[in-house]
Amino acid sequence: MTELLWIPIPFTLCALYFTIVIVTSRGFIAAPIRRVLDKEEARCRADLKVLVANCGNQATATVVQSSIDSLLAKPPPPTTPSGKKKKRSWLFESPLTTLYPDTQAMNEAKRTLVELIPADALDDYAEPLFLRLDAVDPEAAKTLREQFKSANDDASRRMLIRQVHALCQAQSENELAAELENQRIALWLAGVGLLFVFTLSLGTHAHQPSLLLGAIGGFLAPLVKINNGQRAASWGVMVLSPVGGALTAIGGLLLVRLLSDDKVNVLGPVLRDNSWEHPTTALALSLALLFGFSGRLFSKLAIAGTSQLTGSND
Known part of the structure:
Protein backbone atom coordinates (compact mmCIF):
# COMPACT_ATOMS: atom_id res chain seq x y z
CA MET A 1 0.00 0.00 0.00
CA THR A 2 2.75 2.45 0.95
CA GLU A 3 4.66 1.64 -2.25
CA LEU A 4 1.76 2.96 -4.29
CA LEU A 5 1.63 6.26 -2.42
CA TRP A 6 4.90 7.63 -3.75
CA ILE A 7 5.83 11.21 -4.65
CA PRO A 8 3.33 12.05 -7.45
CA ILE A 9 0.31 10.97 -5.43
CA PRO A 10 0.85 13.16 -2.31
CA PHE A 11 1.85 16.06 -4.57
CA THR A 12 -1.30 15.61 -6.65
CA LEU A 13 -3.53 15.33 -3.57
CA CYS A 14 -2.00 18.44 -1.98
CA ALA A 15 -2.29 20.38 -5.24
CA LEU A 16 -5.90 19.31 -5.71
CA TYR A 17 -6.81 20.27 -2.17
CA PHE A 18 -5.10 23.64 -2.49
CA THR A 19 -7.16 24.20 -5.64
CA ILE A 20 -10.29 23.34 -3.66
CA VAL A 21 -9.23 25.85 -0.99
CA ILE A 22 -8.83 28.62 -3.59
CA VAL A 23 -12.15 27.76 -5.27
CA THR A 24 -13.85 27.77 -1.86
CA SER A 25 -12.32 31.14 -1.03
CA PRO A 75 -10.86 49.54 -12.45
CA PRO A 76 -11.12 48.97 -16.20
CA PRO A 77 -11.01 45.33 -17.28
CA PRO A 78 -7.71 44.06 -18.71
CA THR A 79 -7.34 44.19 -22.46
CA THR A 80 -5.43 42.26 -25.09
CA PRO A 81 -2.70 43.96 -27.19
CA SER A 82 -5.33 44.51 -29.88
CA GLY A 83 -7.54 46.42 -27.42
CA LYS A 84 -10.19 43.75 -26.82
CA LYS A 85 -11.40 43.12 -23.29
CA LYS A 86 -10.09 39.95 -21.74
CA LYS A 87 -12.62 37.54 -20.34
CA ARG A 88 -11.79 36.82 -16.73
CA SER A 89 -12.88 33.67 -14.98
CA TRP A 90 -15.35 34.07 -12.10
CA LEU A 91 -12.59 32.55 -9.95
CA PHE A 92 -10.52 35.72 -10.22
CA GLU A 93 -13.32 38.30 -10.04
CA SER A 94 -13.67 38.51 -6.26
CA GLN A 183 -10.70 33.59 6.16
CA ARG A 184 -7.30 35.00 5.21
CA ILE A 185 -5.73 33.42 8.28
CA ALA A 186 -7.42 30.10 7.46
CA LEU A 187 -6.12 30.24 3.88
CA TRP A 188 -2.60 30.96 5.07
CA LEU A 189 -2.72 28.13 7.62
CA ALA A 190 -4.12 25.77 5.00
CA GLY A 191 -1.34 26.61 2.56
CA VAL A 192 1.43 26.21 5.15
CA GLY A 193 -0.22 23.06 6.51
CA LEU A 194 -0.32 21.51 3.05
CA LEU A 195 3.38 22.27 2.66
CA PHE A 196 4.06 20.44 5.91
CA VAL A 197 1.86 17.53 4.84
CA PHE A 198 3.68 17.22 1.52
CA THR A 199 7.09 17.43 3.21
CA LEU A 200 6.14 14.77 5.75
CA SER A 201 4.78 12.50 3.05
CA LEU A 202 8.12 12.66 1.25
CA GLY A 203 10.25 12.20 4.36
CA THR A 204 8.22 9.36 5.88
CA HIS A 205 6.72 7.23 3.11
CA ALA A 206 5.38 4.71 5.61
CA HIS A 207 3.21 7.41 7.19
CA GLN A 208 1.44 8.45 4.00
CA PRO A 209 -1.62 6.29 4.83
CA SER A 210 -1.70 7.91 8.30
CA LEU A 211 -1.71 11.36 6.72
CA LEU A 212 -4.53 10.38 4.40
CA LEU A 213 -6.65 8.83 7.15
CA GLY A 214 -6.02 11.84 9.39
CA ALA A 215 -7.25 14.12 6.61
CA ILE A 216 -10.34 11.92 6.21
CA GLY A 217 -10.95 12.14 9.96
CA GLY A 218 -10.62 15.92 9.79
CA PHE A 219 -13.17 16.03 6.99
CA LEU A 220 -15.57 13.78 8.90
CA ALA A 221 -15.53 15.91 12.08
CA PRO A 222 -17.62 18.85 10.78
CA LEU A 223 -19.65 16.49 8.60
CA VAL A 224 -20.78 14.47 11.61
CA LYS A 225 -21.71 17.66 13.49
CA ILE A 226 -23.88 18.84 10.61
CA ASN A 227 -25.54 15.43 10.29
CA ASN A 228 -26.32 15.55 14.01
CA GLY A 229 -28.16 18.82 13.55
CA GLN A 230 -25.48 21.04 15.05
CA ARG A 231 -24.62 24.45 13.66
CA ALA A 232 -22.44 24.31 10.56
CA ALA A 233 -18.81 25.27 11.08
CA SER A 234 -17.38 28.36 9.41
CA TRP A 235 -15.68 28.09 6.04
CA GLY A 236 -12.33 28.64 7.75
CA VAL A 237 -12.87 25.59 9.97
CA MET A 238 -14.11 23.53 7.03
CA VAL A 239 -11.02 24.38 4.99
CA LEU A 240 -8.58 23.72 7.83
CA SER A 241 -10.12 20.51 9.20
CA PRO A 242 -8.63 18.01 6.70
CA VAL A 243 -5.20 19.68 6.78
CA GLY A 244 -5.21 19.86 10.56
CA GLY A 245 -6.45 16.28 10.73
CA ALA A 246 -3.52 15.03 8.66
CA LEU A 247 -1.00 16.83 10.87
CA THR A 248 -2.61 15.81 14.17
CA ALA A 249 -2.64 12.20 12.98
CA ILE A 250 1.14 12.23 12.62
CA GLY A 251 1.61 14.19 15.82
CA GLY A 252 -0.77 11.88 17.64
CA LEU A 253 1.16 8.76 16.64
CA LEU A 254 4.34 10.40 17.92
CA LEU A 255 2.64 11.25 21.21
CA VAL A 256 1.38 7.68 21.56
CA ARG A 257 4.92 6.45 21.03
CA LEU A 258 6.20 8.85 23.67
CA LEU A 259 3.59 7.94 26.27
CA SER A 260 3.96 4.21 25.66
CA ASP A 261 7.76 4.22 25.94
CA ASP A 262 9.24 2.00 28.65
CA LYS A 263 10.58 5.02 30.52
CA VAL A 264 7.21 6.75 30.55
CA ASN A 265 4.83 3.78 30.38
CA VAL A 266 1.53 5.60 30.45
CA LEU A 267 -0.20 3.80 27.57
CA GLY A 268 1.48 0.38 27.62
CA PRO A 269 3.30 -1.83 25.10
CA VAL A 270 0.30 -2.57 22.86
CA LEU A 271 0.10 1.01 21.61
CA ARG A 272 3.89 1.25 21.48
CA ASP A 273 3.93 -1.49 18.87
CA ASN A 274 1.10 0.15 16.91
CA SER A 275 2.15 3.75 16.63
CA TRP A 276 5.06 5.62 15.06
CA GLU A 277 7.35 2.71 14.30
CA HIS A 278 4.56 0.52 12.88
CA PRO A 279 2.15 3.01 11.27
CA THR A 280 0.55 0.59 8.81
CA THR A 281 -1.05 -1.75 11.34
CA ALA A 282 -4.83 -1.63 11.63
CA LEU A 283 -4.62 -0.18 15.15
CA ALA A 284 -2.17 2.56 14.10
CA LEU A 285 -4.33 3.53 11.14
CA SER A 286 -7.38 3.61 13.39
CA LEU A 287 -5.52 5.90 15.77
CA ALA A 288 -4.58 8.18 12.87
CA LEU A 289 -8.24 8.41 11.89
CA LEU A 290 -9.26 9.19 15.47
CA PHE A 291 -6.60 11.86 15.89
CA GLY A 292 -7.71 13.48 12.65
CA PHE A 293 -11.33 13.36 13.77
CA SER A 294 -10.79 14.65 17.31
CA GLY A 295 -8.45 17.53 17.98
CA ARG A 296 -9.47 17.23 21.63
CA LEU A 297 -7.96 13.74 21.81
CA PHE A 298 -4.68 15.10 20.47
CA SER A 299 -4.77 17.98 22.99
CA LYS A 300 -5.35 15.64 25.93
CA LEU A 301 -2.44 13.42 24.94
CA ALA A 302 -0.24 16.48 24.41
CA ILE A 303 -1.12 17.71 27.91
CA ALA A 304 -0.41 14.27 29.33
CA GLY A 305 2.95 14.17 27.54
CA THR A 306 3.82 17.64 28.80
CA SER A 307 2.97 16.72 32.38
CA GLN A 308 5.12 13.61 32.15
CA LEU A 309 8.09 15.54 30.82
CA THR A 310 7.62 18.31 33.37
CA GLY A 311 7.37 15.77 36.16
CA SER A 312 10.51 13.97 35.03
CA ASN A 313 12.40 17.26 34.84
CA ASP A 314 11.34 18.18 38.34
Missing part, protein backbone atom coordinates in the same frame (compact mmCIF):
# COMPACT_ATOMS: atom_id res chain seq x y z
CA ARG A 26 -13.46 32.75 -4.25
CA GLY A 27 -16.60 30.82 -5.11
CA PHE A 28 -18.25 30.17 -1.75
CA ILE A 29 -16.97 33.07 0.35
CA ALA A 30 -16.10 36.04 -1.87
CA ALA A 31 -18.55 35.53 -4.74
CA PRO A 32 -21.78 35.70 -2.64
CA ILE A 33 -20.57 38.89 -0.94
CA ARG A 34 -19.68 40.33 -4.34
CA ARG A 35 -23.15 39.52 -5.69
CA VAL A 36 -24.74 41.34 -2.75
CA LEU A 37 -22.50 44.35 -3.37
CA ASP A 38 -23.44 44.37 -7.05
CA LYS A 39 -27.15 44.38 -6.16
CA GLU A 40 -26.65 47.17 -3.63
CA GLU A 41 -24.72 49.19 -6.21
CA ALA A 42 -27.53 48.80 -8.74
CA ARG A 43 -30.07 49.88 -6.12
CA CYS A 44 -27.91 52.85 -5.08
CA ARG A 45 -27.50 54.01 -8.67
CA ALA A 46 -31.24 53.67 -9.26
CA ASP A 47 -31.96 55.80 -6.17
CA LEU A 48 -29.36 58.30 -7.33
CA LYS A 49 -30.97 58.59 -10.75
CA VAL A 50 -34.40 59.32 -9.24
CA LEU A 51 -33.05 61.81 -6.70
CA VAL A 52 -30.98 63.67 -9.30
CA ALA A 53 -34.00 63.95 -11.58
CA ASN A 54 -36.10 65.42 -8.77
CA CYS A 55 -33.40 67.64 -7.28
CA GLY A 56 -34.03 71.36 -7.56
CA ASN A 57 -30.37 72.27 -7.18
CA GLN A 58 -28.53 70.92 -10.20
CA ALA A 59 -25.15 72.08 -8.88
CA THR A 60 -25.59 69.91 -5.77
CA ALA A 61 -26.90 67.03 -7.88
CA THR A 62 -23.83 67.18 -10.12
CA VAL A 63 -21.43 67.20 -7.17
CA VAL A 64 -23.20 64.28 -5.45
CA GLN A 65 -23.40 62.23 -8.63
CA SER A 66 -19.71 62.80 -9.31
CA SER A 67 -18.84 61.81 -5.75
CA ILE A 68 -20.88 58.59 -5.87
CA ASP A 69 -19.54 57.69 -9.32
CA SER A 70 -16.04 58.12 -7.93
CA LEU A 71 -16.79 55.94 -4.90
CA LEU A 72 -18.33 53.15 -6.99
CA ALA A 73 -15.85 53.34 -9.86
CA LYS A 74 -14.22 50.03 -10.77
CA PRO A 95 -10.46 38.42 -4.24
CA LEU A 96 -11.01 38.67 -0.50
CA THR A 97 -8.74 41.72 -0.28
CA THR A 98 -11.13 43.95 -2.28
CA LEU A 99 -14.39 43.11 -0.51
CA TYR A 100 -13.93 45.22 2.61
CA PRO A 101 -12.84 48.47 0.88
CA ASP A 102 -15.59 47.99 -1.70
CA THR A 103 -18.12 47.58 1.11
CA GLN A 104 -16.86 50.74 2.77
CA ALA A 105 -17.15 52.64 -0.52
CA MET A 106 -20.69 51.33 -1.03
CA ASN A 107 -21.71 52.43 2.46
CA GLU A 108 -20.21 55.86 1.92
CA ALA A 109 -22.14 56.17 -1.35
CA LYS A 110 -25.38 55.32 0.48
CA ARG A 111 -24.65 57.98 3.09
CA THR A 112 -23.96 60.56 0.38
CA LEU A 113 -27.48 60.21 -1.00
CA VAL A 114 -28.81 62.23 1.93
CA GLU A 115 -27.48 65.38 0.25
CA LEU A 116 -30.19 64.99 -2.40
CA ILE A 117 -33.09 64.42 -0.01
CA PRO A 118 -35.48 67.42 0.07
CA ALA A 119 -35.40 69.41 3.29
CA ASP A 120 -39.05 68.67 4.10
CA ALA A 121 -38.40 64.92 3.79
CA LEU A 122 -35.37 64.69 6.09
CA ASP A 123 -37.47 63.70 9.12
CA ASP A 124 -39.05 60.77 7.28
CA TYR A 125 -35.67 59.77 5.82
CA ALA A 126 -33.97 59.85 9.23
CA GLU A 127 -36.56 57.94 11.27
CA PRO A 128 -35.79 54.40 9.94
CA LEU A 129 -32.08 55.06 10.53
CA PHE A 130 -32.73 56.12 14.10
CA LEU A 131 -34.76 52.95 14.65
CA ARG A 132 -31.88 50.83 13.28
CA LEU A 133 -29.38 52.62 15.50
CA ASP A 134 -31.67 52.23 18.51
CA ALA A 135 -31.40 48.45 18.10
CA VAL A 136 -27.61 48.65 17.98
CA ASP A 137 -26.73 51.50 20.36
CA PRO A 138 -29.73 52.99 22.21
CA GLU A 139 -27.68 55.63 24.02
CA ALA A 140 -26.14 56.97 20.81
CA ALA A 141 -29.54 56.88 19.11
CA LYS A 142 -31.10 58.91 21.91
CA THR A 143 -28.33 61.51 21.92
CA LEU A 144 -28.27 61.94 18.15
CA ARG A 145 -32.06 62.08 17.94
CA GLU A 146 -32.07 64.98 20.42
CA GLN A 147 -29.35 66.75 18.45
CA PHE A 148 -31.28 66.17 15.23
CA LYS A 149 -34.46 67.69 16.67
CA SER A 150 -32.59 70.73 17.97
CA ALA A 151 -30.59 71.33 14.77
CA ASN A 152 -31.38 74.72 13.24
CA ASP A 153 -30.26 74.22 9.63
CA ASP A 154 -30.52 71.54 6.97
CA ALA A 155 -26.74 71.12 6.67
CA SER A 156 -26.48 70.13 10.34
CA ARG A 157 -29.45 67.77 10.02
CA ARG A 158 -27.89 66.07 6.99
CA MET A 159 -24.57 65.74 8.80
CA LEU A 160 -26.31 64.09 11.75
CA ILE A 161 -28.17 61.71 9.43
CA ARG A 162 -24.85 60.70 7.86
CA GLN A 163 -23.43 60.11 11.33
CA VAL A 164 -26.39 57.93 12.30
CA HIS A 165 -26.14 56.02 9.04
CA ALA A 166 -22.41 55.44 9.60
CA LEU A 167 -23.05 54.06 13.09
CA CYS A 168 -25.70 51.71 11.69
CA GLN A 169 -23.24 50.44 9.09
CA ALA A 170 -20.27 50.17 11.47
CA GLN A 171 -21.38 46.90 13.04
CA SER A 172 -21.80 45.08 9.72
CA GLU A 173 -18.49 46.52 8.48
CA ASN A 174 -16.67 45.31 11.60
CA GLU A 175 -18.24 41.86 11.32
CA LEU A 176 -17.24 41.64 7.66
CA ALA A 177 -13.68 42.75 8.46
CA ALA A 178 -13.39 40.10 11.18
CA GLU A 179 -14.84 37.40 8.92
CA LEU A 180 -12.50 38.22 6.05
CA GLU A 181 -9.51 38.36 8.39
CA ASN A 182 -10.40 34.90 9.71
Whole structure:
Protein backbone atom coordinates (compact mmCIF):
# COMPACT_ATOMS: atom_id res chain seq x y z
CA MET A 1 0.00 0.00 0.00
CA THR A 2 2.75 2.45 0.95
CA GLU A 3 4.66 1.64 -2.25
CA LEU A 4 1.76 2.96 -4.29
CA LEU A 5 1.63 6.26 -2.42
CA TRP A 6 4.90 7.63 -3.75
CA ILE A 7 5.83 11.21 -4.65
CA PRO A 8 3.33 12.05 -7.45
CA ILE A 9 0.31 10.97 -5.43
CA PRO A 10 0.85 13.16 -2.31
CA PHE A 11 1.85 16.06 -4.57
CA THR A 12 -1.30 15.61 -6.65
CA LEU A 13 -3.53 15.33 -3.57
CA CYS A 14 -2.00 18.44 -1.98
CA ALA A 15 -2.29 20.38 -5.24
CA LEU A 16 -5.90 19.31 -5.71
CA TYR A 17 -6.81 20.27 -2.17
CA PHE A 18 -5.10 23.64 -2.49
CA THR A 19 -7.16 24.20 -5.64
CA ILE A 20 -10.29 23.34 -3.66
CA VAL A 21 -9.23 25.85 -0.99
CA ILE A 22 -8.83 28.62 -3.59
CA VAL A 23 -12.15 27.76 -5.27
CA THR A 24 -13.85 27.77 -1.86
CA SER A 25 -12.32 31.14 -1.03
CA ARG A 26 -13.46 32.75 -4.25
CA GLY A 27 -16.60 30.82 -5.11
CA PHE A 28 -18.25 30.17 -1.75
CA ILE A 29 -16.97 33.07 0.35
CA ALA A 30 -16.10 36.04 -1.87
CA ALA A 31 -18.55 35.53 -4.74
CA PRO A 32 -21.78 35.70 -2.64
CA ILE A 33 -20.57 38.89 -0.94
CA ARG A 34 -19.68 40.33 -4.34
CA ARG A 35 -23.15 39.52 -5.69
CA VAL A 36 -24.74 41.34 -2.75
CA LEU A 37 -22.50 44.35 -3.37
CA ASP A 38 -23.44 44.37 -7.05
CA LYS A 39 -27.15 44.38 -6.16
CA GLU A 40 -26.65 47.17 -3.63
CA GLU A 41 -24.72 49.19 -6.21
CA ALA A 42 -27.53 48.80 -8.74
CA ARG A 43 -30.07 49.88 -6.12
CA CYS A 44 -27.91 52.85 -5.08
CA ARG A 45 -27.50 54.01 -8.67
CA ALA A 46 -31.24 53.67 -9.26
CA ASP A 47 -31.96 55.80 -6.17
CA LEU A 48 -29.36 58.30 -7.33
CA LYS A 49 -30.97 58.59 -10.75
CA VAL A 50 -34.40 59.32 -9.24
CA LEU A 51 -33.05 61.81 -6.70
CA VAL A 52 -30.98 63.67 -9.30
CA ALA A 53 -34.00 63.95 -11.58
CA ASN A 54 -36.10 65.42 -8.77
CA CYS A 55 -33.40 67.64 -7.28
CA GLY A 56 -34.03 71.36 -7.56
CA ASN A 57 -30.37 72.27 -7.18
CA GLN A 58 -28.53 70.92 -10.20
CA ALA A 59 -25.15 72.08 -8.88
CA THR A 60 -25.59 69.91 -5.77
CA ALA A 61 -26.90 67.03 -7.88
CA THR A 62 -23.83 67.18 -10.12
CA VAL A 63 -21.43 67.20 -7.17
CA VAL A 64 -23.20 64.28 -5.45
CA GLN A 65 -23.40 62.23 -8.63
CA SER A 66 -19.71 62.80 -9.31
CA SER A 67 -18.84 61.81 -5.75
CA ILE A 68 -20.88 58.59 -5.87
CA ASP A 69 -19.54 57.69 -9.32
CA SER A 70 -16.04 58.12 -7.93
CA LEU A 71 -16.79 55.94 -4.90
CA LEU A 72 -18.33 53.15 -6.99
CA ALA A 73 -15.85 53.34 -9.86
CA LYS A 74 -14.22 50.03 -10.77
CA PRO A 75 -10.86 49.54 -12.45
CA PRO A 76 -11.12 48.97 -16.20
CA PRO A 77 -11.01 45.33 -17.28
CA PRO A 78 -7.71 44.06 -18.71
CA THR A 79 -7.34 44.19 -22.46
CA THR A 80 -5.43 42.26 -25.09
CA PRO A 81 -2.70 43.96 -27.19
CA SER A 82 -5.33 44.51 -29.88
CA GLY A 83 -7.54 46.42 -27.42
CA LYS A 84 -10.19 43.75 -26.82
CA LYS A 85 -11.40 43.12 -23.29
CA LYS A 86 -10.09 39.95 -21.74
CA LYS A 87 -12.62 37.54 -20.34
CA ARG A 88 -11.79 36.82 -16.73
CA SER A 89 -12.88 33.67 -14.98
CA TRP A 90 -15.35 34.07 -12.10
CA LEU A 91 -12.59 32.55 -9.95
CA PHE A 92 -10.52 35.72 -10.22
CA GLU A 93 -13.32 38.30 -10.04
CA SER A 94 -13.67 38.51 -6.26
CA PRO A 95 -10.46 38.42 -4.24
CA LEU A 96 -11.01 38.67 -0.50
CA THR A 97 -8.74 41.72 -0.28
CA THR A 98 -11.13 43.95 -2.28
CA LEU A 99 -14.39 43.11 -0.51
CA TYR A 100 -13.93 45.22 2.61
CA PRO A 101 -12.84 48.47 0.88
CA ASP A 102 -15.59 47.99 -1.70
CA THR A 103 -18.12 47.58 1.11
CA GLN A 104 -16.86 50.74 2.77
CA ALA A 105 -17.15 52.64 -0.52
CA MET A 106 -20.69 51.33 -1.03
CA ASN A 107 -21.71 52.43 2.46
CA GLU A 108 -20.21 55.86 1.92
CA ALA A 109 -22.14 56.17 -1.35
CA LYS A 110 -25.38 55.32 0.48
CA ARG A 111 -24.65 57.98 3.09
CA THR A 112 -23.96 60.56 0.38
CA LEU A 113 -27.48 60.21 -1.00
CA VAL A 114 -28.81 62.23 1.93
CA GLU A 115 -27.48 65.38 0.25
CA LEU A 116 -30.19 64.99 -2.40
CA ILE A 117 -33.09 64.42 -0.01
CA PRO A 118 -35.48 67.42 0.07
CA ALA A 119 -35.40 69.41 3.29
CA ASP A 120 -39.05 68.67 4.10
CA ALA A 121 -38.40 64.92 3.79
CA LEU A 122 -35.37 64.69 6.09
CA ASP A 123 -37.47 63.70 9.12
CA ASP A 124 -39.05 60.77 7.28
CA TYR A 125 -35.67 59.77 5.82
CA ALA A 126 -33.97 59.85 9.23
CA GLU A 127 -36.56 57.94 11.27
CA PRO A 128 -35.79 54.40 9.94
CA LEU A 129 -32.08 55.06 10.53
CA PHE A 130 -32.73 56.12 14.10
CA LEU A 131 -34.76 52.95 14.65
CA ARG A 132 -31.88 50.83 13.28
CA LEU A 133 -29.38 52.62 15.50
CA ASP A 134 -31.67 52.23 18.51
CA ALA A 135 -31.40 48.45 18.10
CA VAL A 136 -27.61 48.65 17.98
CA ASP A 137 -26.73 51.50 20.36
CA PRO A 138 -29.73 52.99 22.21
CA GLU A 139 -27.68 55.63 24.02
CA ALA A 140 -26.14 56.97 20.81
CA ALA A 141 -29.54 56.88 19.11
CA LYS A 142 -31.10 58.91 21.91
CA THR A 143 -28.33 61.51 21.92
CA LEU A 144 -28.27 61.94 18.15
CA ARG A 145 -32.06 62.08 17.94
CA GLU A 146 -32.07 64.98 20.42
CA GLN A 147 -29.35 66.75 18.45
CA PHE A 148 -31.28 66.17 15.23
CA LYS A 149 -34.46 67.69 16.67
CA SER A 150 -32.59 70.73 17.97
CA ALA A 151 -30.59 71.33 14.77
CA ASN A 152 -31.38 74.72 13.24
CA ASP A 153 -30.26 74.22 9.63
CA ASP A 154 -30.52 71.54 6.97
CA ALA A 155 -26.74 71.12 6.67
CA SER A 156 -26.48 70.13 10.34
CA ARG A 157 -29.45 67.77 10.02
CA ARG A 158 -27.89 66.07 6.99
CA MET A 159 -24.57 65.74 8.80
CA LEU A 160 -26.31 64.09 11.75
CA ILE A 161 -28.17 61.71 9.43
CA ARG A 162 -24.85 60.70 7.86
CA GLN A 163 -23.43 60.11 11.33
CA VAL A 164 -26.39 57.93 12.30
CA HIS A 165 -26.14 56.02 9.04
CA ALA A 166 -22.41 55.44 9.60
CA LEU A 167 -23.05 54.06 13.09
CA CYS A 168 -25.70 51.71 11.69
CA GLN A 169 -23.24 50.44 9.09
CA ALA A 170 -20.27 50.17 11.47
CA GLN A 171 -21.38 46.90 13.04
CA SER A 172 -21.80 45.08 9.72
CA GLU A 173 -18.49 46.52 8.48
CA ASN A 174 -16.67 45.31 11.60
CA GLU A 175 -18.24 41.86 11.32
CA LEU A 176 -17.24 41.64 7.66
CA ALA A 177 -13.68 42.75 8.46
CA ALA A 178 -13.39 40.10 11.18
CA GLU A 179 -14.84 37.40 8.92
CA LEU A 180 -12.50 38.22 6.05
CA GLU A 181 -9.51 38.36 8.39
CA ASN A 182 -10.40 34.90 9.71
CA GLN A 183 -10.70 33.59 6.16
CA ARG A 184 -7.30 35.00 5.21
CA ILE A 185 -5.73 33.42 8.28
CA ALA A 186 -7.42 30.10 7.46
CA LEU A 187 -6.12 30.24 3.88
CA TRP A 188 -2.60 30.96 5.07
CA LEU A 189 -2.72 28.13 7.62
CA ALA A 190 -4.12 25.77 5.00
CA GLY A 191 -1.34 26.61 2.56
CA VAL A 192 1.43 26.21 5.15
CA GLY A 193 -0.22 23.06 6.51
CA LEU A 194 -0.32 21.51 3.05
CA LEU A 195 3.38 22.27 2.66
CA PHE A 196 4.06 20.44 5.91
CA VAL A 197 1.86 17.53 4.84
CA PHE A 198 3.68 17.22 1.52
CA THR A 199 7.09 17.43 3.21
CA LEU A 200 6.14 14.77 5.75
CA SER A 201 4.78 12.50 3.05
CA LEU A 202 8.12 12.66 1.25
CA GLY A 203 10.25 12.20 4.36
CA THR A 204 8.22 9.36 5.88
CA HIS A 205 6.72 7.23 3.11
CA ALA A 206 5.38 4.71 5.61
CA HIS A 207 3.21 7.41 7.19
CA GLN A 208 1.44 8.45 4.00
CA PRO A 209 -1.62 6.29 4.83
CA SER A 210 -1.70 7.91 8.30
CA LEU A 211 -1.71 11.36 6.72
CA LEU A 212 -4.53 10.38 4.40
CA LEU A 213 -6.65 8.83 7.15
CA GLY A 214 -6.02 11.84 9.39
CA ALA A 215 -7.25 14.12 6.61
CA ILE A 216 -10.34 11.92 6.21
CA GLY A 217 -10.95 12.14 9.96
CA GLY A 218 -10.62 15.92 9.79
CA PHE A 219 -13.17 16.03 6.99
CA LEU A 220 -15.57 13.78 8.90
CA ALA A 221 -15.53 15.91 12.08
CA PRO A 222 -17.62 18.85 10.78
CA LEU A 223 -19.65 16.49 8.60
CA VAL A 224 -20.78 14.47 11.61
CA LYS A 225 -21.71 17.66 13.49
CA ILE A 226 -23.88 18.84 10.61
CA ASN A 227 -25.54 15.43 10.29
CA ASN A 228 -26.32 15.55 14.01
CA GLY A 229 -28.16 18.82 13.55
CA GLN A 230 -25.48 21.04 15.05
CA ARG A 231 -24.62 24.45 13.66
CA ALA A 232 -22.44 24.31 10.56
CA ALA A 233 -18.81 25.27 11.08
CA SER A 234 -17.38 28.36 9.41
CA TRP A 235 -15.68 28.09 6.04
CA GLY A 236 -12.33 28.64 7.75
CA VAL A 237 -12.87 25.59 9.97
CA MET A 238 -14.11 23.53 7.03
CA VAL A 239 -11.02 24.38 4.99
CA LEU A 240 -8.58 23.72 7.83
CA SER A 241 -10.12 20.51 9.20
CA PRO A 242 -8.63 18.01 6.70
CA VAL A 243 -5.20 19.68 6.78
CA GLY A 244 -5.21 19.86 10.56
CA GLY A 245 -6.45 16.28 10.73
CA ALA A 246 -3.52 15.03 8.66
CA LEU A 247 -1.00 16.83 10.87
CA THR A 248 -2.61 15.81 14.17
CA ALA A 249 -2.64 12.20 12.98
CA ILE A 250 1.14 12.23 12.62
CA GLY A 251 1.61 14.19 15.82
CA GLY A 252 -0.77 11.88 17.64
CA LEU A 253 1.16 8.76 16.64
CA LEU A 254 4.34 10.40 17.92
CA LEU A 255 2.64 11.25 21.21
CA VAL A 256 1.38 7.68 21.56
CA ARG A 257 4.92 6.45 21.03
CA LEU A 258 6.20 8.85 23.67
CA LEU A 259 3.59 7.94 26.27
CA SER A 260 3.96 4.21 25.66
CA ASP A 261 7.76 4.22 25.94
CA ASP A 262 9.24 2.00 28.65
CA LYS A 263 10.58 5.02 30.52
CA VAL A 264 7.21 6.75 30.55
CA ASN A 265 4.83 3.78 30.38
CA VAL A 266 1.53 5.60 30.45
CA LEU A 267 -0.20 3.80 27.57
CA GLY A 268 1.48 0.38 27.62
CA PRO A 269 3.30 -1.83 25.10
CA VAL A 270 0.30 -2.57 22.86
CA LEU A 271 0.10 1.01 21.61
CA ARG A 272 3.89 1.25 21.48
CA ASP A 273 3.93 -1.49 18.87
CA ASN A 274 1.10 0.15 16.91
CA SER A 275 2.15 3.75 16.63
CA TRP A 276 5.06 5.62 15.06
CA GLU A 277 7.35 2.71 14.30
CA HIS A 278 4.56 0.52 12.88
CA PRO A 279 2.15 3.01 11.27
CA THR A 280 0.55 0.59 8.81
CA THR A 281 -1.05 -1.75 11.34
CA ALA A 282 -4.83 -1.63 11.63
CA LEU A 283 -4.62 -0.18 15.15
CA ALA A 284 -2.17 2.56 14.10
CA LEU A 285 -4.33 3.53 11.14
CA SER A 286 -7.38 3.61 13.39
CA LEU A 287 -5.52 5.90 15.77
CA ALA A 288 -4.58 8.18 12.87
CA LEU A 289 -8.24 8.41 11.89
CA LEU A 290 -9.26 9.19 15.47
CA PHE A 291 -6.60 11.86 15.89
CA GLY A 292 -7.71 13.48 12.65
CA PHE A 293 -11.33 13.36 13.77
CA SER A 294 -10.79 14.65 17.31
CA GLY A 295 -8.45 17.53 17.98
CA ARG A 296 -9.47 17.23 21.63
CA LEU A 297 -7.96 13.74 21.81
CA PHE A 298 -4.68 15.10 20.47
CA SER A 299 -4.77 17.98 22.99
CA LYS A 300 -5.35 15.64 25.93
CA LEU A 301 -2.44 13.42 24.94
CA ALA A 302 -0.24 16.48 24.41
CA ILE A 303 -1.12 17.71 27.91
CA ALA A 304 -0.41 14.27 29.33
CA GLY A 305 2.95 14.17 27.54
CA THR A 306 3.82 17.64 28.80
CA SER A 307 2.97 16.72 32.38
CA GLN A 308 5.12 13.61 32.15
CA LEU A 309 8.09 15.54 30.82
CA THR A 310 7.62 18.31 33.37
CA GLY A 311 7.37 15.77 36.16
CA SER A 312 10.51 13.97 35.03
CA ASN A 313 12.40 17.26 34.84
CA ASP A 314 11.34 18.18 38.34
